[in-house]
Amino acid sequence: MDDVVLLSRIQFAVTAAFHFIFVPLTLGLSWLIAYMEWRYVKTGDEMYLRMTKFWGKLFLINFALGVVTGITLEFQFGMNWAEYSKYVGDIFGSLLAIEATVAFFLESTFIGVWIFGWNRISKKLHAWCITIVAFATNMSALWILLANGWMQKPVGYVLRNGRAEMVDFWALVTNSYGWTKFLHTLTSAYILGAFFVMAIAAYHILKKSNVRLFKVSFRYAAVLALASSLLVLGSGDFHGVEIAKVQPTKFAAMESHWETKKGAGYPLIVVPDPDNERNAIEAVTIPNMLSLLAFHDPNAEVKGLRDFPKEDRPPVMITFLSFRLMVAMGMFFILVSLAAVYLSMRDKLEANPWFLKLMLYSLPIPYIGVQIGWIVAEVGRQPWAVYGVLRTADGVSKSVEPIQVIMSLIGFTLLYGTLAVIDFYLLKKYAKKGPDEDLTEFVKMTRV
Template sequence: MGAVTLARWQFAITTVYHFFFVPLTLGLSVFVAILETLYVVTGKEVYKRMTLFWGKLFIINFILGVVTGLVQEFQFGMNWSEYSRFVGDIFGAPLAIEALLAFFLESTFLGVWIFGWDRLSKKAHAATIWLVAIGSNLSALWILIANSFMQQPRGYELVRDAAGNVIRAQMTSFADLVFNPNVWVQFPHVLASGIVTAAFFVIGISAYHLFKKSKDGQAYRLSLKYSVIYGFIGILLVILIGHSQMQHIVRIQPMKVASAEAIWNTENPASLSLFTIGDEKERKDIFAIKIPYLVSVLAYNSLEGEIKGINQLQEEYEQKYGPGDYVPPVAVSYWSFRIMVGAGILMLLLSIYLLIYVIKDKFEFKPWVYKALLFAIALPYLANSAGWILTEVGRQPWLVYGLLKTTDGVSPYTAVSTGEVLFSLITFGILYGILMVVDVYLLKKYALAGTSEIDKENDL
């Protein structure tokens, strides 16, 4: 394997791993803040127990997001130094702003929140968790502003050297960078997926305790009720915004849509594949089940509408950008898209089912439902990872769409040898693997211990 492949694997592994922890942080910070606000407003002790319980799980999850975020901050320079030189003028700004506006806020006030129960007034203490929640969700905004530049470059000009070669991209409008249309479909989609991740996390654990008839049933009934409502709102938003996002991507990156749908040749109207086994080399279906019209309907809200095929786009790009392979890995794009959407639909159905119960204050389910809800904790994680894989793999061979290819962004071998990349890949791989085991162990332990054990653990 070459250095580029290794660097890509490292980025993929460290980033997907980082994003295991981030969505839960985004959604659960807000959820805990709501609970503590309820405590302050109503004065009921049950809300404090819920705040402490979900807050503890929040912290165990949060820390891994923080430490894996360190790698994210530096690995652009480490493995992708040519990329950093090329886009630093634009891409560095939102990263620095993210640290200044968001990371300081969330980490400083999380420290105050954890240690400040006796030092601050109730209201001030509740305010600190809101600041953590705002900080976390603001960090998502700025990193997605950065990512959106890679998806749909805006507000830039290209700088050329004396020989006329492009050497870097330079910012011409900060407003265009921030108000990139891609940001405003991607950011709400990610926020909503954070809500869903937190909701299903809370639903699964609450259902477990209700099933086991643990002490403090009231806390779990309330948790279940609020999380079902929270999750229902979240999944509706995810799907509706995701739909707009796909309509946006049809226009800005048609190749991503063509490969996500495995549409080899231009179709009008385009049918939606439910299941395709294809031949990527020959670019044809071996076996496929399709629903006619559906992609056109989804993309254009009309029975007519052209979806360009992979072959036609490849020809078009060769004329525009010169010879080369402009087709992303089709199987990866196609299946990640289906995993994301499939998990999303399952979550929608589950939310509707649960909502019917909890709004009538019914918390008794058949045994298999409890079990299913525990496993359903995994659904948002599948969807989140698959969504990012589609976003990033579907953009290939581009690193910055239309401007810089992935192979041109990697650090030169004179600075970073293949052996060094291999070393870091293995190091981070092992370390991350161990940390995952420890983190899941602690999450499980504290989740099972329940709300009544929280204070005991503190007074060791």
């Protein structure tokens, strides 16, 4: 049984993390492409069409994997987490079903029209299609994050008939935790989308190919990156306050905070020592800062991990390190986006090739950022699947044997590994190739 729990957790982590390589780019890039296509509709300038089609191709390569790896997550709740599914299906299952009905249908249907409809519907309607896709993917994220938000902060339910039953749908839909998380996740996904565009645009500007097209792309992305990185900080601050309130163990693990204190300070340098329930090193402490961050009140009391029984605490080291790294990256995004907006607005990008190179090589950073963000959220929630209600270990399927999960884990690793290599190869190929040079024939084919 313990083996099945551990293996199923690893499998969930692998498949969810893999899925979330593709999702954030879809969330952010779809809006940028929609904007580009509307520019084409408004101006009739073929450059915008080439731009739309170039980023659209990369979008689709990425989108395909996002869709197919999403099915895994739905199936997996039943396959590996049958007890969890029975216990919370009344609530969690409903949110997933609503997601499929109101959002995923919309997204999957209109992406088909967008890919194949260039010569079958009007330009305007075609631009609407990608706009609907962008809206629908964001709606999808909302419902999924409301479902996840419920696991973090369960609301609107009672424990009855040996399970959690929904009693207040409105409370689920308005769960503040889900909404802050939605904002935080969405804006971080926009950062990723924007950095993706800036990195590839930087590559082409450095190579002096299609400079006008890529400078415009860069500018759009820079603006999105700046706005989003500020919103990520803001929503992250809000989110932190809520975590401190409703998930004190997660908050304490994020900060490696062991002793309950009023007016707690924030040590900039921390080396946790979880074995001895303390920090080996704490230095450069900003007085009262932790209380301020946690409760927006410099004198508030911040609970330490030692106040909680050991079996209720999440793993400290990984939660703490992920959180610190995430915050550092957040600061990096703001600084770099500021520079990106300034340089692209003043048309100084080509004069600063070092900055373009920085943008190119920064591409992995937002990808790492969104992954460790999820590590903070999910590892930090442990040992609970539903915070305070159901332990992860109690959610696993009873009928599944370790060997089955070993085989499926190996299968997922091989399949996903192969797909990742192919996807990376294709993205690189088309990113390097650049936009189609001449779309005159294509434009003739499309309808007005």
